[in-house]
Amino acid sequence: MNFQDIIGQERIIENLKRAFKNNKLSHSYLFQGADGIGKKMTALAFSKALLCKEKGEEPCNRCSSCVKFETGNHPDFFLIQPDRDIIRKEQIEDVISDINFKPFESSRKIYVIDDSQKMTREAQNCFLKTLEEPPDYAIFFLIIGQNMGLLPTILSRCEIIKFFPVRKDELEKFLISKYKKSKEEAEFISSYSKGSVEKAISIASSDEFVELREETIKIITDIVEGNSLKPFTSMEFFIKNEKKKEEIFNIILYWFRDIYLYKELKKKDLIINKDKLKLISDQTFLDIDKINDIIDNVQYTKNNVDRKANYQLSIETMLLNIQEG
Structure with a gap:
């Protein structure tokens, strides 16, 4: 893990390096922003640099400290990560117990708490005293999403650094150079992933998403164009891909969003599915009210499924509603 592996967060990285160089490090940082944009990667790369025996702004990648860090064995x-989607008080108690011992190999001990908003209230209260009076050698990185979800007393003791989605053009260059994507492919992936590098890499490095997207769009297009049997014959696809339901819903929502925007504004630069522009144009025969109804219906179904409604019945109803208009 190195700073060079992180794209689009150069300003934040330079500020952290400057604080390190000038010996003005905080004891606790809170990295806030959307998922997949480099918060955790930055915390890991900076931790590696802080523990490196060469004491430079960049990790040397050669010393015993860097080697141990990369293999997950640095003492x-x-x-600290969620256990069954929460961070328990016992996990924080383990941190508090450990922090009483001085560093084994370096001048610092570093604790990264991923998804820190998932700490229970008991865990946060337990953590607070340590955060108020940390040992000189301790540094905390709290990684958090868009919604804070932490006690104000914890927030007030952290230096909050906000991460923003990676710019579309930067993400496109990255996809073209590292994953050998065409300009058209890179444009779609960067638009679809909304500035999330993690999401873009996941799409770019697997054919699975391409197949899922193609089949989902084909099913929806057939239904819109009047194939009366499609809501029933396509159920096998939806059942087989239930674990990918979040992606399927997003593909459908972005598809009708694009039809709406292209029908209303005729602006290609606003379209996510630019590689399917001809097909999108063909479906602008739908009236605006119908498109809005479909989007509302899909979003309603997604919300219901998220709340544990019956998946198969919800999908069947959604597809029939799309067909009937």
Whole structure:
């Protein structure tokens, strides 16, 4: 893990390096922003640099500290992650117990708490005293999403650094150079992933998403164009891909969003599915009210499924509603 692996967060990285160089590090940082835009990667790369025996702004990648960090065996680095979607009080108690011991190999001990908003209230209260009076050698990185979800007393003791989605043009260049994507492919992936590098890499490095997208669009297009049997004959696809339901809903929502925008504004630069522009144009025979109804219906179904409604019945109803208009 190195700073060079992170794209689009150069300003934040330079500020962290400057604080390190000038010996003005905070004891606790809170990295806030959308998922997949480099918060955790930045925390890991900076932790590696802080523990490196060469004491430079960049990790040397050669010393015993860097080697141990990369293999997950550094005795002065700790990554705390949710257990069954929460961070329990017992996990924080383990941190508090460990922090009483001085570093083993370096001058610092570093604790990265991923998805820190998932700490229970008991865990946060337990953590607070340590955050108020940390040992000189301790540094905390709290990774958090868009919604804070932390006690104000914790927030007030952290230096909050906001991460923003990676710019579309930067993401496109990255996809073209590293994943050998065409300009058209890179444009679609960067638009669809909304500035999330993690999401873009996931799409670019697997054919699975391409197949899922193609089949989903084909099913929806057939239904819109009047194939009365499609809502029933396509159910096998939806059942087989239930674990990918979040992606399927997004593909459908972005598809009708594009039809709406192209029908209303005729602006290609606003379209996510630019590689399907001809097909989108063909479906602008739908009236605006119908498109809005479909979008509302799909979003309603997605919300219901998220709340544990019966998946198969919800999908059947959604497809029939799309067909009937």
